[in-house]
Structures are given as structure tokens and as C-alpha cells.
Amino acid sequence: GDTLKPFIAFVLGGPGSGKGTQCTKIASDFGFAHLSAGDLLRHEIASGSEKGELILDIIKEGRIVPSEITVELIRKAMEMSNAKRVLIDGFPRCEENRIAFERIVGTEPDIVVFFDCPEDEMVKRLLSRNQGRVDDNIETIKKRLKVFENLNIPVVDYYSSRGKVHKIKATGTEDEIFDAVRRLFSSLSR
Numbered sequence: 001g002d003t004l005k006p007f008i009a010f011v012l013g014g015p016g017s018g019k020g021t022q023c024t025k026i027a028s029d030f031g032f033a034h035l036s037a038g039d040l041l042r043h044e045i046a047s048g049s050e051k052g053e054l055i056l057d058i059i060k061e062g063r064i065v066p067s068e069i070t071v072e073l074i075r076k077a078m079e080m081s082n083a084k085r086v087l088i089d090g091f092p093r094c095e096e097n098r099i100a101f102e103r104i105v106g107t108e109p110d111i112v113v114f115f116d117c118p119e120d121e122m123v124k125r126l127l128s129r130n131q132g133r134v135d136d137n138i139e140t141i142k143k144r145l146k147v148f149e150n151l152n153i154p155v156v157d158y159y160s161s162r163g164k165v166h167k168i169k170a171t172g173t174e175d176e177i178f179d180a181v182r183r184l185f186s187s188l189s190r
């Protein structure tokens with residue numbers, strides 16, 4: 001294996017804050033591999049495995065999939081990509097996720113990007129997405145928002161206390177938000 005550890009950015013923010021949209025742009029402009037924890041979990045569901053059935057039940061309820069499942073999917077995807085720079089989108093969702101990642105992968109993120117978006121805007125975006133996601137209904141969205149507030153914000157607070165968080169205002173157009181994102185990533189690559 002590669003002895004050099006990649007540069008890792010955790011990308012966090014509430015449901016619908018624009019993590020996936022902005023990660024796509026970062027990946028293409030700055031040469032990062034984009035690993036979305038949610039996409040890896042949905043891929044496992046689509047594979048039809050027994051693990052996938054468990055994951056589907058959890059996602060429908062807006063709850064958090066057991067750390068060992070998610071960390072293992074991310075670890076494998078990192079290994080497969082063999083990338084020097086990695087965006088990990090939508091993970092860790094809770095302190096237990098964070099601790100499991102640091103233990104199993106054996107490293108901390110270099111930076112944490114946090115997309116700060118008001119709840120009413122996130123709800124509006126999710127309800128108009130229309131891509132058939134089983135969790136884009138108002139009942140599940142309310143649960144996702146609660147889990148985000150109660151379990152994900154503490155992770156952001158933890159990394160803030162370690163000086164790793166870059167908070168980005170996630171309202172406005174995709175391009176306006178990417179202006180701020182671009183400034184951040186340009187400041188890293190020298």
C-alpha cells in the first residue's frame with residue numbers, strides 16, 4: 001500500500017445544505033476524490049445484500065447506520081481510489097462515527113468544511129429535489145434535522161475546538177457558495 005496518507009477533508013452540513021453539489025465542484029476543480037458516505041450506503045442497498053436491508057430501514061428513519069459498516073465502506077473506497085486528496089462527504093454524523101474512523105483508519109481529517117444553512121432553506125431544497133430518495137419526505141426530513149442538531153453538531157464543535165473547521169455560508173446560488181469554497185481550497189494548495 002501507499003505509505004503516504006492522503007489529505008482528508010470532512011465535508012459536513014445539514015441535510016440539503018449542498019454538500020454533494022459543492023463536493024462535485026471541488027472534485028473537478030481541485031483534483032479531489034469525492035467519497036459520499038450516503039452514496040456508499042445507498043450503493044450497498046442497491047446491491048441487494050442483507051446489510052443493505054438493514055441500512056435501508058435506518059435511512060428511512062433518518063437514523064445513523066452503525067459506525068463499523070460506514071467506516072468499512074469509506075476505508076475500502078479510500079483504498080480503491082488511491083487518491084492523494086479525499087473529500088469525505090456527510091461523515092462523521094456523530095461522535096461515535098468520528099472515534100471509529102480515527103481508530104480504524106488511524107488518522108484525523110486535515111480540515112473540516114461546514115456548510116451552514118438555515119433549516120427552512122434545507123427543507124425547501126429537499127422537498128423539491130424529486131430524485132426518489134426514500135428519505136426526502138417531510139416526516140423523515142424532520143427526523144434528519146433532529147439527528148443533525150443533536151448528534152452531528154457536536155462533531156463540528158469538537159473539530160472547531162481543534163481549529164480545523166472552515167464554516168461556509170450555504171445560502172445563495174451554487175456559484176456564489178462555490179466562490180467561498182474556491183477561496184478556501186485555493187488557500188490550501190500551495
Ligand code: UP5
Nearest residue numbers: 015016017018019020021037038064065090091125173174
Ligand atoms: N441545491 C444545492 N445547492 C443549492 C443552492 N445553492 N440553491 C438552491 N438549491 C440548491 O443538495 C440538495 C438539493 O438542493 C439538491 O436538489 C440540489 O440541487 C439543491 P445536495 O447538494 O444534495 O445537498 P446535501 O447536503 O448533499 O444533501 P443530502 O440530502 O445528501 O444530505 P444528507 O446529509 O441528509 O444525506 P446523506 O446522503 O449524506 O445521508 C443520508 C442518510 O444516510 C442519513 O440521513 C443517514 O440515515 C445515513 N447516513 C449514515 O447513517 N451515516 C453516514 O455516515 C452518512 C449517511
Ligand code: MG
Nearest residue numbers: 019020038090
Ligand atoms: Mg449528499
